[in-house]
Amino acid sequence: MESVEYNNVISEEDIKKFPISITTTEVNLTGSWRFSKPNFEEKISPCSVGCPANTNIPKYIFHLLKNDIKTAANILRDENPFPAVCGRVCPHFCQEKCNRKEYDGSVEIREIEKFVGDYALDIPYEKAQLKTNKRVAVIGGGPAGLSCAYFLAKNGYRVTIYEKENFLGGLLIYGIPSYRLPREIAQKEINNIIEMGNIEVKLNETVTFDRLQELKNSYDAVFFAGGLSKDRIPDNIELDNENVFSGYELLKKLNTNQSFAQKLKGEKIAVIGGGNVAFDVARTILRLGNEVEIIYRRTLQEAPSFEEEKAEGLEEGLKITEKSVVIKIVKAKKLNLTLGKVDKIVNKEVQLTGETENIEVDRLVIATGQAKEFEIEKDDKIFLGGDYEHGAKTVIEAIASGKTNAYKIIAHLENKPFYFMNEQDNFLRSKRDFDSYKVVDFKKINLFYFDKQPPLKTDKLPAKERIKGFKEVALKPALDKILNEAKRCFSCGVCNECKTCWFFCPDVCINVKDGVDFDYTYCKGCGLCSAECPRGVIDMVEDK
Amino acid sequence: MQKDMLLGSEAIAEGVKLARPKIIPAYPITPQTHIIEVLSEMTANGELDATFIRVESELSAAAAAMGASQAGVRTFTATSSHGLALMHEVLHWIVGARLPVVLVNANRAIGSPWNIWTDQTDSMTQRDLGWLQVYCETAQEALDTILQAFYIAEKIQLPFMVMIDGFILSHTLEEVLIPSQDEADEFLPPYKPEYFLDTNNPMSFGAAAKGDIFYLLRKSIEETMEGSFDYIDEAHKRFEKIFKRRYGLIDTYLLDDAEIVFVVAGALVGTTKVAIDTLRKNNVKAGLLKIRYFRPFPKKEIVEALKGDKKVVVFNKAVSFGSSGQITQEIKEAFYYEDKKPVLYDYVLSLGGKEVFVENIVDLANNLDNLDKFKILWRE
Amino acid sequence: MDFREIANVEYLNQGDFACPGCAAGLSMRHALKVLGDETVIVMPASCWSIIAGGLPTTALQVPLMHVPFATAAAVASGVKNAFREKGEPKKNVVCWAGDGGTFDIGLQAISGAAERREDIIYVCYDNEAYMNTGIQRSSATPPGAWTTTTPTGNPLIFEKKDMFNIIASHNPAYVATTTIAFPDDFYAKFEKAKNAKGFRFIHLLSSCPPGWRIDSKDSVSAMRLAVETGIFVMMEKEGEQEIKVTYKPEKFKPVREYFKLQGRYKHLDEETINVIQERINKRLKKLNLL
Structure with missing residues (x-):
């Protein structure tokens, strides 16, 4: 008999007289009953x-x-x-x-x-600390370059960004129209990165192939994310930057030249292409008071632009001519375009039906893609990223590319192997959380x-x-x-302290605070916490 | 103190009222009904400040009494016969929980066949529970015993069963001295238990016990029973001081020089006394030992009273089939280690209310030598 | 229900003797969170007689009184009236009993207490058999279910005793059925029971992993399925109001899904399952749920 706990409440004599319990069942270490035990394991959503x-x-x-x-x-x-x-x-x-x-x-x-x-x-970000003297050059101040610079700077590396324009941000500033991305938003995020420290910015610095070799010698590593700066123009079309523009060229011009925008007002303009750039250009000039027609060689449904862009463009009054290519341009007072109807496209080869149509426009914009300015070989000091490396993709993919390369560079400079947290998914996080x-x-x-x-x-x-x-x-x-x-978020695999496990623990063995603590002294291993966890954070593991 | 003509049941109700219980759960059964009718009346008209719970069975009466007592208030109930038998399980629990419930049992036969008249089978078959048992001779004794019962039960934390013979005592008018409330209060202080259901000091009662603890708890009940004589004695002295009436564990009548002694419990004492008077007139030295306390059984007092060359006739109003009358058993057991033992006659009489007249007892005394002392004796 | 809003205070100690995954322990834990420390528990023979721990220990931080099997409601009547006599009429006096102590041996005392309008809360945690003695059939055992005294399944001539309506016919202050698998429902009903005055009765479905032949981790989902298949309907009746069903799924799942999870039903053939499904449908129709 554990009489000692009775002291002061019930006398030694009375313990033997009255069938009274006042001590707790905590003397029973019910954890010893267990065959399996709950394990808190945050996973990947x-x-x-x-x-x-x-x-x-x-x-x-x-x-x-x-x-x-x-x-x-x-x-x-x-x-x-x-x-x-x-x-x-x-x-x-x-x-x-x-x-x-x-x-x-x-x-x-x-x-x-x-x-x-x-x-x-x-x-603002916490000021970046300098942890090493190693320096990295980042070529290209677009999302990939800025992302790479950010992760390097954050990790204590000194970074110099070389940007050929007189502003940072690349497409974020001149490519994506402000009705989709207000310029000041992009600018603030760019500023936040730069103000973090460890980053030097060199504007109006065009890095040619030769210059790249020089930089390679004066930096410990170079990240090249120069993007696709060359316009890909159909063979039968010539740009003149007066009546016939490339998409980016026009966007850049509109951004920097107010009087040019005024001059355009009321014109009829055709845009060739079906990607985001085509739609961005079309919707931008639509807003300047122009009549706009998109000419695309496939159907609208097949166009690679975001669905949202297409839908919004149509709502705004874009005219779309599907399955058509410009087969002839006659420059007169206006531009006379002959459009050929596309029958099918086999291996990128356009086959026409023979049907044609003539339209007259004031100007023509070509937005059929971009290409690399020059070829660079990857080597142990040169890392390639962004659109330059993977072709035209989304902003987030450029950011991811910058991030991955930053960690590749760090691993390289620290003489450590680089690996993804999961190779199959190319999964990489700054924090192993x-x-x-x-x-x-x-x-x-x-x-x-x-x-x-x-x-x-x-x-x-x-x-x-x-x-x-x-x-x-x-x-x-x-x-x-x-x-x-x-x-509505299920919070898959990530504990959000909903306390469901705590609620359903019959043994009062769970404490939820910054994660989940189990009291294994008493946990009987029933598994209810695991079964009821709404998000798969708790697993039962064998326990001897 | 006030003198009044009362039915036995009314006298008991008066005694209960004077004891100021807080909870009275009860279920009607002949011949106990008058008691609870009067108590219902008293609680309804405010004479008694208590809750009367009209439970749906005796099992629930005992259960509610157990609950109320465990909650820490003075609790009373009354029953009879089948009712007591139905309570049996809970009566055990009340003992184990050490709850000082006081219960009046109007002794009555148990079926089959149906029979509402008095014998002591109902309470004798509950003798091993751990309840104190007192058998009353008169209405006055019953009233007085109720006050004593609460006093003693609360002192020693064991329940107390007060027996009266059904009809013979419960339904008979008698002159009774009713104590004043002040006197009763002086004798019986308010009930203040040490351990009870208390949300400020939560504890659990009656949790499953392993043999070692259980054994100690049971041993303690026996020790309490054995030690209760002192408390009973103290209660009797205290009672006498306040009420000027003297009670003992046993009582005697013309015992000292008696050659033939009748051992009796309950209202049959009166009839037997008349028979003794008759026998004495005929120069038969007869006497009487009245068993008042059956539990605890006052062995010492009984041996002292019956020692010497006596022939002892034990009147049992119940029988343990295949053995003998329960009172006989107890007396035999008391004499086991005595060198000089009386001659004992084990007499079973008056089951199911079969009437016993004075001449039956006189005849018995006159024929004693012809009787078989090795067998249970039954009336012709 | 946002579990973060539930008080952290616990009235259930660690180290109780409930089997792993026992819903009876879990239900007690949460019932007490609602009822609070001004509560006294009266407990007849049941699994909980063991769960509560042996002398000199107790699993509860409120007063607890163990009582004989058939007596809980009567004992509670005595306790409650005693508290009232002592001038503490607000204490919650709660019977905590299994289905055996409620549907079978304790029913008379419950009926008595209900009819007398005793101001107590009676909670029956119904695990659908005498589990403490090792899985014997009670009148709460559903037809078809295996127990050690219905080795070939509880014969279909029987139906689970309709405790809710038995109590409802006593016109109690409150009567409800619920299960801890539906925390909102459970908490709301205990809250209502706590706040009502008079006889209150809560029938809890309470899974028993060894008795139902289920994995302990499934003990909550089993109870949930009971409700989702309509074999157990969560309802309530407040005073004079009409019976109200408190949970109706978009569509009832077939009872087969509930049976599939449990070893005690594994011997059932299709025909038997269909008979039981029909009975469920009939009852659901009667309740206007189908």
């Missing part, structure tokens, strides 16, 4: 695999919902220095992979990212805890309003809508 930058989406959403938006922003920026930009222009591969997609529609991660990103615009690389699939989600609720519908400026100027098309949802959408 499919969305973060979908994201080329592998952002820990559930984690920042968790902090947002905890009302700690600053931490949310930092988690986001740990992997991507351009959240406000990506919240606008990223096609959100993450949403394609969202486990909620097949349940009631993917979480509108983009809107949440935009919200957090905008909030973070005014939060998960316990195991297991991607939590839909089956692992305990749907009981999630009522069906359709995704957030985002509002846009009406088309009529849009074409009057360059106001941002996407409107910002109200805070409560954002938070509501954030609550």
